Amino acid sequence: xxxxxxxxxxxxxxxxxxxxxxxxxxxxxxxxxxxxxxxxxxxxxxxxxxxxxxxxxxxxxxxxxxxxxxxxxxxxxxxxxxxxxxxxxxxxxxxxxxxxxxxxxxxxxxxxxxxxxxxxxxxxxxxxxxxxxxxxxxxxxxxxxxxxxxxxxxxxxxxxxxxxxxxxxxxxxxxxxxxxxxxxxxxxxxxxxxxxxxxxxxxxxxxxxxxxxxxxxxxxxxxxxxxxxxxxxxxxxxxxxxxxxxxxxxxxxxxxxxxxxxxxxxxxxxxxxxxxxxxxxxxxxxxxxxxxxxxxxxxxxxxxxxxxxxxxxxxxxxx
Amino acid sequence: xxxxxxxxxxxxxxxxxxxxxxxxxxxxxxxxxxxxxxxxxxxxxxxxxxxxxxxxxxxxxxxxxxxxxxxxxxxxxxxxxxxxxxxxxxxxxxxxxxxxxxxxxxxxxxxxxxxxxxxxxxxxxxxxxxxxxxxxxxxxxxxxxxxxxxxxxxxxxxxxxxxxxxxxxxxxxxxxxxxxxxxxxxxxxxxxxxxxxxxxxxxxxxxxxxxxxxxxxxxxxxxxxxxxxxxxxxxxxxxxxxxxxxxxxxxxxxxxxxxxxxxxxxxxxxxxxxxxxxxxxxxxxxxxxxxxxxxxxxxxxxxxxxxxxxxxxxxxxxx
Numbered sequence: 036x037x038x039x040x041x042x043x044x045x046x047x048x049x050x051x052x053x054x055x056x057x058x059x060x061x062x063x064x065x066x067x068x069x070x071x072x073x074x075x076x077x078x079x080x081x082x083x084x085x086x087x088x089x090x091x092x093x094x095x096x097x098x099x100x101x102x103x104x105x106x107x108x109x110x111x112x113x114x115x116x117x118x119x120x121x122x123x124x125x126x127x128x129x130x131x132x133x134x135x136x137x138x139x140x141x142x143x144x145x146x147x148x149x150x151x152x153x154x155x156x157x158x159x160x161x162x163x164x165x166x167x168x169x170x171x172x173x174x175x176x177x178x179x180x181x182x183x184x185x186x187x188x189x190x191x192x193x194x195x196x197x198x199x200x201x202x203x204x205x206x207x208x209x210x211x212x213x214x215x216x217x218x219x220x221x222x223x224x225x226x227x228x229x230x231x232x233x234x235x236x237x238x239x240x241x242x243x244x245x246x247x248x249x250x251x252x253x254x255x256x257x258x259x260x261x262x263x264x265x266x267x268x269x270x271x272x273x274x275x276x277x278x279x280x281x282x283x284x285x286x287x288x289x290x291x292x293x294x295x296x297x298x299x300x301x302x303x304x305x306x307x308x309x310x311x312x313x314x315x316x317x318x319x320x321x322x323x324x325x326x327x328x329x330x331x332x333x334x335x336x337x338x339x340x341x342x343x344x345x346x347x348x349x350x351x352x353x354x
Numbered sequence: 355x356x357x358x359x360x361x362x363x364x365x366x367x368x369x370x371x372x373x374x375x376x377x378x379x380x381x382x383x384x385x386x387x388x389x390x391x392x393x394x395x396x397x398x399x400x401x402x403x404x405x406x407x408x409x410x411x412x413x414x415x416x417x418x419x420x421x422x423x424x425x426x427x428x429x430x431x432x433x434x435x436x437x438x439x440x441x442x443x444x445x446x447x448x449x450x451x452x453x454x455x456x457x458x459x460x461x462x463x464x465x466x467x468x469x470x471x472x473x474x475x476x477x478x479x480x481x482x483x484x485x486x487x488x489x490x491x492x493x494x495x496x497x498x499x500x501x502x503x504x505x506x507x508x509x510x511x512x513x514x515x516x517x518x519x520x521x522x523x524x525x526x527x528x529x530x531x532x533x534x535x536x537x538x539x540x541x542x543x544x545x546x547x548x549x550x551x552x553x554x555x556x557x558x559x560x561x562x563x564x565x566x567x568x569x570x571x572x573x574x575x576x577x578x579x580x581x582x583x584x585x586x587x588x589x590x591x592x593x594x595x596x597x598x599x600x601x602x603x604x605x606x607x608x609x610x611x612x613x614x615x616x617x618x619x620x621x622x623x624x625x626x627x628x629x630x631x632x633x634x635x636x637x638x639x640x641x642x643x644x645x646x647x648x649x650x651x652x653x654x655x656x657x658x659x660x661x662x663x664x665x666x667x668x669x670x671x672x673x
Binding site: 046069131138164165166179183185188189191192193194195196197198200201204209211212213216237279283284285287288289290292318319320321322323 | 471483484499501502504506507508509510511512513515516518519522528530531535539560565577599601603604606608609610636638639640641642645665
């Protein structure tokens with residue numbers, strides 16, 4: 036018998052669906068267009084059909100243990116997606132209940148960064164750890180906190196929002212409505228904003244001067260820095276300094292064993308890790324210094340969001 | 355039979371010792387001078403004798419369930435006091451082991467702010483809550499985080515240090531060796547520093563101009579503000595604005611149901627609560643707004659540190 040959990044990663048454009056075994060191997064996967072369904076019931080039916088088709092492909096000895104879903108604004112306690120800003124269906128979507136009725140198996144939902152944190156704990160570099168922070172650096176900055184072996188959900192199910200802590204109350208405008216949020220500096224979008232700030236402030240020549248804001252991406256900035264471009268290098272210093280400063284606050288709050296960085300910006304390697312670690316240590320009170328590891332995620336591939344979502348089920352069954 | 359737990363509050367000058375029942379009533383208490391003992395063994399013997407004497411006073415049907423200790427730098431995991439800066443005995447003091455051997459009962463140690471948090475949960479205004487933050491405003495700013503019904507200890511046993519998060523990296527010098535820590539602004543000492551800053555910056559007359567830094571205390575600033583003193587009022591605005599800003603970070607990290615303020619500064623009531631709550635809400639991303647209560651502690655009396663320490667035992671026995 037092949038024991039599997041379904042993992043679903045709901046994005047604004049695409050929904051990725053996969054079957055994952057207990058060891059974190061993605062056995063089958065597919066994708067549907069999130070935007071192709073006018074009604075949420077039709078969207079749900081398409082996801083349910085996709086899971087059934089994947090199970091058939093896997094063979095008759097496969098056993099589905101449950102469905103885990105990662106989605107922005109996914110609420111673990113209520114099993115719903117609430118007031119999503121990137122989906123067309125408004126209000127509250129009771130997705131866990133819909134899956135439970137359809138499959139008669141546990142369905143658990145959480146936000147995408149919490150799912151990534153569980154994925155890191157169940158399959159990745161946080162195996163065996165009970166206290167760690169997961170930072171996902173994508174278009175925004177997501178984070179999931181694991182404390183005492185459990186995902187930190189908080190009273191309203193929305194804990195672990197490092198991305199919207201304040202760097203500077205008069206700082207950059209954020210999609211959330213505030214100013215100066217960490218994710219306006221530290222994310223794929225944030226680092227592009229920093230390139231433009233530095234190009235505006237400084238006189239140095241830079242290969243980035245020829246690229247429009249829309250065309251610019253983290254890979255280009257990384258490659259420029261590796262070629263010695265001064266502005267690109269400063270850009271990582273600037274980003275790491277801010278990330279380290281805010282990680283220091285999270286460290287004294289939660290005292291983790293390690294912090295994992297996931298996503299495109301983390302793939303810049305030493306360019307981002309070195310200034311981040313330096314700044315974090317400088318901003319820590321001495322009692323906390325040289326205790327917390329800052330490490331790359333062990334889930335560095337495209338399947339990570341599916342793996343993270345599926346890990347909700349293994350975590351649930353192990354309790 | 356009267357079931358009691360001993361609670362010990364170790365301060366740099368005095369050590370307060372009491373017997374507390376399950377309902378949080380302080381039945382007997384005494385105090386010894388922390389500084390009167392050259393050797394830690396003699397200090398320990400004096401504490402043990404005090405507990406035995408209090409038990410005798412209570413009568414032969416009293417049952418001791420254990421000894422809880424609150425102390426700066428108390429480590430819950432190791433049961434030790436590590437590198438204390440306010441005690442004369444250096445290095446690591448294995449106090450839990452010493453009490454366990456002497457009484458053959460559980461002995462648990464934690465830092466004073468964590469003890470206060472447990473006290474709030476077991477006896478105070480956090481009864482029934484599973485997610486809350488306790489902020490103790492004394493000479494410094496201590497904090498204890500309760501997440502998912504458990505004290506957040508972290509990987510090294512030192513979580514919940516809100517007082518040493520950074521307000522301003524170029525800010526006030528802190529005893530911890532850093533600059534700009536929250537407790538240099540928000541504490542009995544911090545607000546005195548703020549009075550002096552405002553007196554330096556502004557021209558307004560103020561009754562506080564006649565008081566030396568050494569003589570100044572929170573009560574004087576509170577009374578002046580209540581009499582309409584502009585500098586004293588600004589001082590609470592300034593302090594609340596900074597506290598609210600950093601509470602907002604702690605809220606998005608941990609998503610608590612409530613935050614409790616304890617200690618002299620909290621007794622200033624609306625003077626400190628109003629600007630703190632306003633600033634916290636302004637600094638929260640909209641998803642978190644109007645969800646978290648900021649409340650006075652239910653342990654507003656001199657016995658609170660003993661109660662907090664004793665609650666470690668009831669918490670332990672309930673697991």
